[in-house]
Amino acid sequence: xxxxxxxxxxxxxxxxxxxxxxxxxxxxxxxxxxxxxxxxxxxxxxxxxxxxxxxxxxxxxxxxxxxxxxxxxxxxxxxxxxxxxxxxxxxxxxxxxxxxxxxxxxxxxxxxxxxxxxxxxxxxxxxxxxxxxxxxxxxxxxxxxxxxxxxxxxxxxxxxxxxxxxxxxxxxxxxxxxxxxxxxxxxxxxxxxxxxxxxxxxxxxxxxxxxxxxxxxxxxxxxxxxxxxxxxxxxxxxxxxxxxxxxxxxxxxxxxxxxxxxxxxxxxxxxxxxxxxxxxxxxxxxxxxxxxxxxxxxxxxxxxxxxxxxxxxxxxxxxxxxxxxxxxxxxxxxxxxxxxxxxxxxxxxxxxxxxxxxxxxxxxxxxxxxxxxxxxxxxxxxxxxxxxxxxxxxxxxxxxxxxxxxxxxxxxxxxxxxxxxxxxxxxxxxxxxxxxxxxxxxxxxxxxxxxxxxxxxxxxxxxxxxxxxxxxxxxxxxxxxxxxxxxxxxxxxxxxxxxxxxxxxxxxxxxxxxxxxxxxxxxxxx
Amino acid sequence: xxxxxxxxxxxxxxxxxxxxxxxxxxxxxxxxxxxxxxxxxxxxxxxxxxxxxxxxxxxxxxxxxxxxxxxxxxxxxxxxxxxxxxxxxxxxxxxxxxxxxxxxxxxxxxxxxxxxxxxxxxxxxxxxxxxxxxxxxxxxxxxxxxxxxxxxxxxxxxxxxxxxxxxxxxxxxxxxxxxxxxxxxxxxxxxxxxxxxxxxxxxxxxxxxxxxxxxxxxxxxxxxxxxxxxxxxxxxxxxxxxxxx
Numbered sequence: 001x002x003x004x005x006x007x008x009x010x011x012x013x014x015x016x017x018x019x020x021x022x023x024x025x026x027x028x029x030x031x032x033x034x035x036x037x038x039x040x041x042x043x044x045x046x047x048x049x050x051x052x053x054x055x056x057x058x059x060x061x062x063x064x065x066x067x068x069x070x071x072x073x074x075x076x077x078x079x080x081x082x083x084x085x086x087x088x089x090x091x092x093x094x095x096x097x098x099x100x101x102x103x104x105x106x107x108x109x110x111x112x113x114x115x116x117x118x119x120x121x122x123x124x125x126x127x128x129x130x131x132x133x134x135x136x137x138x139x140x141x142x143x144x145x146x147x148x149x150x151x152x153x154x155x156x157x158x159x160x161x162x163x164x165x166x167x168x169x170x171x172x173x174x175x176x177x178x179x180x181x182x183x184x185x186x187x188x189x190x191x192x193x194x195x196x197x198x199x200x201x202x203x204x205x206x207x208x209x210x211x212x213x214x215x216x217x218x219x220x221x222x223x224x225x226x227x228x229x230x231x232x233x234x235x236x237x238x239x240x241x242x243x244x245x246x247x248x249x250x251x252x253x254x255x256x257x258x259x260x261x262x263x264x265x266x267x268x269x270x271x272x273x274x275x276x277x278x279x280x281x282x283x284x285x286x287x288x289x290x291x292x293x294x295x296x297x298x299x300x301x302x303x304x305x306x307x308x309x310x311x312x313x314x315x316x317x318x319x320x321x322x323x324x325x326x327x328x329x330x331x332x333x334x335x336x337x338x339x340x341x342x343x344x345x346x347x348x349x350x351x352x353x354x355x356x357x358x359x360x361x362x363x364x365x366x367x368x369x370x371x372x373x374x375x376x377x378x379x380x381x382x383x384x385x386x387x388x389x390x391x392x393x394x395x396x397x398x399x400x401x402x403x404x405x406x407x408x409x410x411x412x413x414x415x416x417x418x419x420x421x422x423x424x425x426x427x428x429x430x431x432x433x434x435x436x437x438x439x440x441x442x443x444x445x446x447x448x449x450x451x452x453x454x455x456x457x458x459x460x461x462x463x464x465x466x467x468x469x470x471x472x473x474x475x476x477x478x479x480x481x482x483x484x485x486x487x488x489x490x491x492x493x494x495x496x497x498x499x500x501x502x503x504x505x506x507x508x509x510x511x512x513x514x515x516x517x518x519x520x521x522x523x524x525x526x
Numbered sequence: 527x528x529x530x531x532x533x534x535x536x537x538x539x540x541x542x543x544x545x546x547x548x549x550x551x552x553x554x555x556x557x558x559x560x561x562x563x564x565x566x567x568x569x570x571x572x573x574x575x576x577x578x579x580x581x582x583x584x585x586x587x588x589x590x591x592x593x594x595x596x597x598x599x600x601x602x603x604x605x606x607x608x609x610x611x612x613x614x615x616x617x618x619x620x621x622x623x624x625x626x627x628x629x630x631x632x633x634x635x636x637x638x639x640x641x642x643x644x645x646x647x648x649x650x651x652x653x654x655x656x657x658x659x660x661x662x663x664x665x666x667x668x669x670x671x672x673x674x675x676x677x678x679x680x681x682x683x684x685x686x687x688x689x690x691x692x693x694x695x696x697x698x699x700x701x702x703x704x705x706x707x708x709x710x711x712x713x714x715x716x717x718x719x720x721x722x723x724x725x726x727x728x729x730x731x732x733x734x735x736x737x738x739x740x741x742x743x744x745x746x747x748x749x750x751x752x753x754x755x756x757x758x759x760x761x762x763x764x765x766x767x768x769x770x771x
Contacts, residue, residue, distance in 0.1 A: 279663055282620045286659075290625075294632045298621075305620045377616035382582070382605040383634055383681065462616075524584055 004123065005130040011120065012112050013052055020048035064142040068150040071095060076154060079214045085155035090220045092164065093228060094210035100171035101199050105135035106243075107179050107190040107256065114260040117253050124249035132176070132243065139172065140165045160222065163229045170232030177239025180246045189255040271464045278372035281309050295389070299396040302374055309369050310362065310404055317360045317408045325415035332422045343423035346416060347431075350438060350495045351488040353412070357442040358482035360408055363450025364475075366401050371460050379524045380462075387519030394455055394514055401447040406440065413439030434496035445503035449478065452510040455518040461525040468525065534560040534596045536603075536685055536715045538741070541590035543573075543580055550576045552739030554590065558715045560684075563707060565730030566719040569762055572736045574719040578687045582610045594684060603685060606637065609678035613690040615670035619663035623653060623673060626662060630677045638680055651676050652702060668699045675703060679710050688718045692725060704729050723758060727751065735761050 021039055039045075072095065076088040106128065113131070116122045147164030179190040195203070213219065283305045290300040303310060332339045378384040413436040420426060420435065453475075459468035466472065488495070541554035550573040558564055568574045579585040581592060583605065593600045594607075618626060627644050635641060648658050651672040662670060671691060678686060688707075692700040707716060707729065717734075720726050726733055733744045735758065744758055 279619060282661065282663055284661065294629070297625075297632070298618075298629045301625060302620055373620050374618055377618050380610060380612060380616045381677070382608045382610065382683065383630070385605050389633070 001126060001130055004126040005134065007122065008112075008116050008127055008131060011116055013049065015111075015115065016052040016055070017045055017048040020051050021045070024048075060138045060142045061145065064146045068146040073150045073154060075211065082214050082217065082219055086219045086222070087214045088151070088154040089156060089160065089222060089225050090214060091210045093167075093220055093225050094206045096164075096168050097171055098203055098206040098210070099168070100175040101195065101203065102192060104172060104175055104179065104190070104192045106132050106176045107192045109191060109193065109256045109260065111260070113253060114257045117250070118257055118260070124253055125247065128249045128253070129244065136169050136172065139169050143168045160225065163226065167225070167229040167232050170229065170234075170236035173236035173239040173243070174232060177235075177242045180239075180242055180252075183248065183252050184246075189252045191256055275372060275464055278369060281306060281369065282373060283307060295392050295396060299393065299400065302370075303400055306369055306373065309365055310400075313365070314362055314404045314407045318411045321408055321411045321415060325411065325419060328419055329422055332419065339423045342419060343425075346420045346423065346435075347426065347492055348489055350435065350492045350499070351485045351490060353416075353439060354442060354485040354499070355482045356412075357409070357439065357446060358478065361405050361443070361446035361450070363401065363405070363446050366397075366404065367450055367454040370397065370454070371458075372464060375458075376460070376462065376464060376524070379522070385523070390455070390518050390522050391515060394451070394518060398448065398451055398511075401451055402444055405443040405447045409440050409443030413437075428493065431493055434493050434500075438492075438496040438499050441500040441503040445506060448507045448510050452514055455514050456521050458522050458525065534594055534684065534713075534715070536560075536592070536594055537600070538581075538592040539590055541577070541580060541592060542588045542739075543576055543585065544588060549739050551580065551587070554739070554741050556734065556741040556743070558685075558717065560715050561712055562731040563711050563716040563718055563729060565726030565733045566717050566736055566741075567723060567726050567733060567758060567762070568719070568721065568736035570721060573739060574721075574736055575689055577736065578610065578689050578717075578719065581685070581687060582608055606634070606681070607684040609681060609683035609686040611671075611674050611678050611686070611688045611691045613693055615667065615674045617662045617665070617670050617673050619661065622659050622661055623648070623665065623669075624658045626673065627677070630680065634681055637682075639682065647676060647680060651706065668695050671695060672699065672703070675706065679706060682710075682713060684713075684715065686714050686716045688716065690720050691718075693720065693722065723755060727755070733758065737762060 018039060021044060024044070072088060072091050075091055076084055079087050113127075116127050116131075117124045143165035144162070147161045148158075151161035151164060152158065183189055285305075288301065288304045290297045290304070292300055328338075328342065332342055383389060416435050416439065417432040420432065426432070453471060457468050457471040457474070459466045459471035461467050536558040538554050538556050538558075541551055542549070543551040554577065566574055566577075576585065580587040593602050595601075621629065624644055627647060631638060631641060631644070645655075645658070648655075653669060653672060657665070657669065662673065665673070675691065692703055695703065707718075718726070718730055733754075735742045735744060742761070744754070744761065
């Protein structure tokens with residue numbers, strides 16, 4: 001057993017250390033210095049090993065410290081009328097049972113298990129038992145430390161604090177024992193990340209018992225915890241025996257770890273999930289057809305088959321905006337005090353709408369759908385990458401995204417002008433026009449902006465991973481600038497004129513850049 | 527006076543590409559001739575896909591050039607003159623098979639010689655009638671691969687790059703694909719990358735090895751198939767020894 005533990009630990013440590021070295025290589029400047037030879041460097045590996053050891057220590061305590069602090073200690077302090085130590089123990093009792101179902105260790109399909117049992121073909125029973133014993137050891141140590149620190153400070157007697165880790169380990173063993181018994185009976189491996197319906201219901205009940213009962217002054221007495229602990233330890237011992245005698249670890253883990261065959265990295269799995277999600281967005285409605293030709297045909301079918309992602313949100317936002325305008329209009333007409341306040345606000349509120357229009361624009365969703373369901377495949381065809389084809393489609397797509405973003409703008413712009421009029425109006429009739437035009441200009445600006453950066457910096461690779469730092473930086477800068485705009489206090493007229501002028505100039509420059517460079521830049525990243 | 531029509535040639539000169547410090551393509555120089563299928567053999571990681579990505583301009587090369595030569599006059603390849611079929615099929619999944627083909631034919635109608643009715647194309651690759659109006663999303667791997675190959679063949683590109691396209695197909699589809707390639711090679715230069723030697727020997731007119739980041743033709747003259755195989759294996763093994771040194 002000890003030998004198995006040593007091998008398993010070395011294996012885990014090896015890929016953890018390599019993972020750290022890999023992470024070093026991703027840091028812009030350090031990555032260049034470190035180079036490929038880093039995986040051979042003894043010094044760097046020692047350093048990474050030290051970090052891995054620190055991480056291992058953190059996994060023993062960090063999660064549990066946060067759990068005790070926020071979920072139990074802090075929560076217990078919120079019930080002012082009840083005895084704090086009793087509430088502490090009450091919450092701990094129910095959450096520990098809940099945690100035993102959601103954090104079994106044994107039924108968590110981790111990469112560690114996949115590498116050791118499936119790839120390295122280690123003895124599944126020996127590996128499972130040593131790994132599980134190690135995990136239980138970490139539970140005992142972590143819960144003992146946290147139980148003593150937080151339990152004593154909550155006013156619990158020391159002997160109860162010492163029972164806390166035994167209760168936690170006992171509960172986990174019971175759930176593990178049940179999972180093994182269930183496998184023997186139904187040949188179905190439990191996966192703690194995909195709990196069955198009854199576990200969700202049980203979870204809700206336990207959560208309610210933990211936090212709702214103290215609200216109505218129902219708190220579990222200390223002796224129930226002690227009795228529960230004794231029962232958990234006794235049942236846990238029986239379950240431990242079951243775990244030791246269980247002979248079907250190999251087939252059980254093979255079933256549990258089946259999905260790992262398709263990829264063990266979080267990045268791969270996420271990319272796959274995103275692709276799958278986007279694939280589901282394609283409408284299956286067989287009535288969707290197009291009578292157009294060439295690129296118009298191609299673009300129309302893309303838009304029609306992606307109505308859900310392109311138009312649904314836009315229509316919903318326009319509807320909500322319409323309701324807000326109608327509600328405010330009614331309030332303005334009925335309540336004079338609202339009228340005056342709103343009028344003053346509307347005269348200086350336009351900069352806020354830069355952020356609002358930013359938040360509701362569909363640019364990123366549009367370009368993401370374009371890439372995932374269309375350009376990812378089409379960019380491997382030469383005819384699609386000719387400068388003429390790129391520009392032709394850019395124009396069609398720009399027209400489409402502008403239409404999508406203009407819909408809320410058409411409601412918000414005139415809606416604001418209407419509210420301004422109803423709330424007392426303005427002496428300068430041009431103010432109305434400036435508000436409407438600025439909002440429409442912002443809608444068009446965000447459409448052009450997102451499509452332009454997509455065409456000039458095409459950030460994704462064939463596996464749908466984002467690979468362009470500049471693209472990320474621009475997304476972040478866009479957010480920041482729009483956020484800062486909210487701090488501006490400028491008269492609407494001046495802001496509106498400047499904002500519209502900027503949008504027009506930006507759109508012209510952006511389109512020129514796309515015409516000149518997209519033929520070269522619109523490529524799949526490697 | 528006899529007028530001799532010169533074959534089109536595709537010339538690569540001193541093409542180089544490295545990632546980090548690893549020289550994947552060191553000094554690629556080779557001349558390919560029209561009407562032939564070239565089997566590009568190389569070990570896993572030899573740089574076959576990198577070479578194709580450079581030729582298709584998906585990845586910028588660090589040095590060198592490649593161009594077409596016709597009637598003694600060199601000229602750069604236009605993007606639409608290159609066809610690239612990847613081992614993992616990539617098709618627009620929001621279109622049906624028929625819509626994809628219609629779009630492709632309409633976009634390329636000026637360059638496709640002798641446009642046929644769409645169903646003729648489907649018949650050519652054996653896609654059944656009931657599948658032609660289904661979304662490509664719901665096509666099997668083999669059917670997607672056929673569609674990808676079909677549009678590349680309809681376009682009759684000057685240079686057709688095939689990156690292990692038959693490796694994951696079942697035997698029947700793979701055989702159909704081989705027939706299509708043989709029938710379609712007349713005016714095209716086909717470079718077919720694979721690491722399966724028997725497939726290369728069965729399908730290709732010439733065998734080119736990619737080893738040490740360079741291309742090298744293997745001369746088949748005066749050799750039976752067993753000797754030829756041994757020669758190729760030896761050449762590929764040398765790369766391993768070189769890498770070990």
